[in-house]
Amino acid sequence: xxxxxxxxxxxxxxxxxxxxxxxxxxxxxxxxxxxxxxxxxxxxxxxxxxxxxxxxxxxxxxxxxxxxxxxxxxxxxxxxxxxxxxxxxxxxxxxxxxxxxxxxxxxxxxxxxxxxxxxxxxxxxxxxxxxxxxxxxxxxxxxxxxxxxxxxxxxxxxxxxxxxxxxxxxxxxxxxxxxxxxxxxxxxxxxxxxxxxxxxxxxxxxxxxxxxxxxxxxxxxxxxxxxxxxxxxxxxxxxxxxxxxxxxxxxxxxxxxxxxxxxxxxxxxxxxxxxxxxxxxxxxxxxxxxxxxxxxxxxxxxxxxxxxxxxxxxxxxxxxxxxxxxxxxxxxxxxxxxxxxxxxxxxxxxxxxxxxxxxxxxxx
Numbered sequence: 001x002x003x004x005x006x007x008x009x010x011x012x013x014x015x016x017x018x019x020x021x022x023x024x025x026x027x028x029x030x031x032x033x034x035x036x037x038x039x040x041x042x043x044x045x046x047x048x049x050x051x052x053x054x055x056x057x058x059x060x061x062x063x064x065x066x067x068x069x070x071x072x073x074x075x076x077x078x079x080x081x082x083x084x085x086x087x088x089x090x091x092x093x094x095x096x097x098x099x100x101x102x103x104x105x106x107x108x109x110x111x112x113x114x115x116x117x118x119x120x121x122x123x124x125x126x127x128x129x130x131x132x133x134x135x136x137x138x139x140x141x142x143x144x145x146x147x148x149x150x151x152x153x154x155x156x157x158x159x160x161x162x163x164x165x166x167x168x169x170x171x172x173x174x175x176x177x178x179x180x181x182x183x184x185x186x187x188x189x190x191x192x193x194x195x196x197x198x199x200x201x202x203x204x205x206x207x208x209x210x211x212x213x214x215x216x217x218x219x220x221x222x223x224x225x226x227x228x229x230x231x232x233x234x235x236x237x238x239x240x241x242x243x244x245x246x247x248x249x250x251x252x253x254x255x256x257x258x259x260x261x262x263x264x265x266x267x268x269x270x271x272x273x274x275x276x277x278x279x280x281x282x283x284x285x286x287x288x289x290x291x292x293x294x295x296x297x298x299x300x301x302x303x304x305x306x307x308x309x310x311x312x313x314x315x316x317x318x319x320x321x322x323x324x325x326x327x328x329x330x331x332x333x334x335x336x337x338x339x340x341x342x343x344x345x346x347x348x349x350x351x352x353x354x355x356x357x358x359x360x361x362x363x364x
Contacts, residue, residue: 004094004118005086005316006109007079008125008138011099012071012274016063018056025052025059027101032133035201035244051241062279071274072102074303078126078272081306085313094118100138110145114153121146122319123157124312128167129197129218129269130160130346131211132204136339143341156323158315159336160346162218166311171218172225174302175266182297184264186228192260193228195219195268196281199236199247205359209338212247213353219268233258234358237280247358255289262295272303319345 013020029048038044063069076097083095094116098109113121123142125135139157146155161167175193179186186193197215205212215234223232235254238246255263265285267277277298286296302308315333322330322345334350 001120002092002094002116002118003120003122003320004096004113004116005079005083006096006098006106006113006121006123006142007075007082008106008123008142009075009097009099009272010071010127010134010274011075011102012069013063013102014068014072016060016068018060021056021060021063022049022052024101025055028052029241031100031137032201035203035242055241059275062275062283065283066275066278069274069278071272072099074272075099075126078303078309078312081309082124082312082316085309086316089313089317098142100134100141106138106141107145107148110142110151111149114149114151118153120154120156120320122316123155124316125157125159126271126312127269128271129162129211129214130209130338130348131198131200132207132209132338133200135159136209139339139341139344154323154343156319156343156345157336157339158319158333158345159339160214160348161315162214163221163347163351164311164315164332166307166314168218168221168225170302170305170307170311171266171268172222174305175222175226175264175299178297178299179264184262184297186226186264187231188262190260191262191264192258193223193226193232194255194258194263194265195222195232195234196251196265196285197234197236197247197269198276199238199250202245202247202359205247205356210348210353210356212356212358214348215247215269216357217353222266222268236358237276249358251285252288255285255294256292258294261293263289263297265296265298267298267301270301271308273301277301 013024026048029051033044079097086093096109098106123139125138127134235251236247289296318332322333333345336344336346337349
């Protein structure tokens with residue numbers, strides 16, 4: 001049985017030029033046009049183009065500042081290491097590394113999998129915390145690509161895996177090692193462990209996605225493993241280009257309210273370095289924090305950690321087992337509620353969560 005592992009990532013342009021940046025941004029804004037309730041496709045395209053052209057100069061400046069984005073190279077290296085691990089476990093597996101917003105595209109990689117004679121295709125979005133515009137949207141696009149080819153293949157996907165103990169242990173260990181190397185004491189009353197999570201529009205939360213609750217759980221569990229108790233803080237990197245409300249609190253007011261003078265910052269919702277870590281955190285947020293008189297120490301994203309590859313291989317096998325059983329009673333994964341489509345599995349669907357601490361009580 002030949003399986004295909006379709007590793008799904010965001011993608012970033014390989015050159016900081018208007019010719020590359022504007023179409024990239026346009027695709028992002030067009031995917032999320034429902035945020036502005038636009039029913040006319042042509043009007044939606046015009047609006048996406050307008051937003052892309054307005055955002056492009058600032059993003060180009062960020063890419064130039066960091067010397068280009070390493071996201072695609074790191075994502076492809078992760079995917080290659082994953083397929084080698086899976087093959088080492090005895091599976092006849094092919095790798096397909098696709099990007100939501102750059103090349104190679106999801107439809108092109110799905111078409112390549114069909115041409116290769118893949119009999120089971122597993123969509124694996126490599127976003128640590130399940131969101132509507134990332135994990136769910138990437139799997140939706142892969143499903144549409146399969147259907148457009150009229151391909152009779154078993155398609156299954158994994159949306160959420162942030163709560164796996166092995167993954168949480170990995171994130172905690174990376175922070176612990178970093179703090180030790182820098183001579184930082186996470187229990188020092190003047191030091192705070194600070195998690196920066198990518199934000200999401202509140203509309204997606206109100207529609208039923210539990211991204212904010214997943215962020216809360218992931219940060220709490222990592223902090224617990226590090227022995228800091230409730231001495232940690234969480235803020236969001238929000239991109240309010242459209243003027244719609246996003247998850248709160250924003251990083252800047254949250255950091256400004258902190259009494260500690262030393263921050264150990266972890267980009268909890270990322271598994272690759274990219275503009276949102278190297279520019280938004282290492283340049284913009286660092287400068288903001290230091291202007292407040294705070295030390296800023298950012299933990300590198302563990303994109304090349306061998307334990308992460310082994311963990312992802314475990315999750316691929318779990319999806320295969322759950323799909324084969326087809327009874328929803330697998331000990332590790334269950335049917336996804338964020339994407340209630342047959343063949344979609346996650347670690348969150350069967351679980352219950354308390355109300356979100358990031359929303360007003362009426363919206364939790």
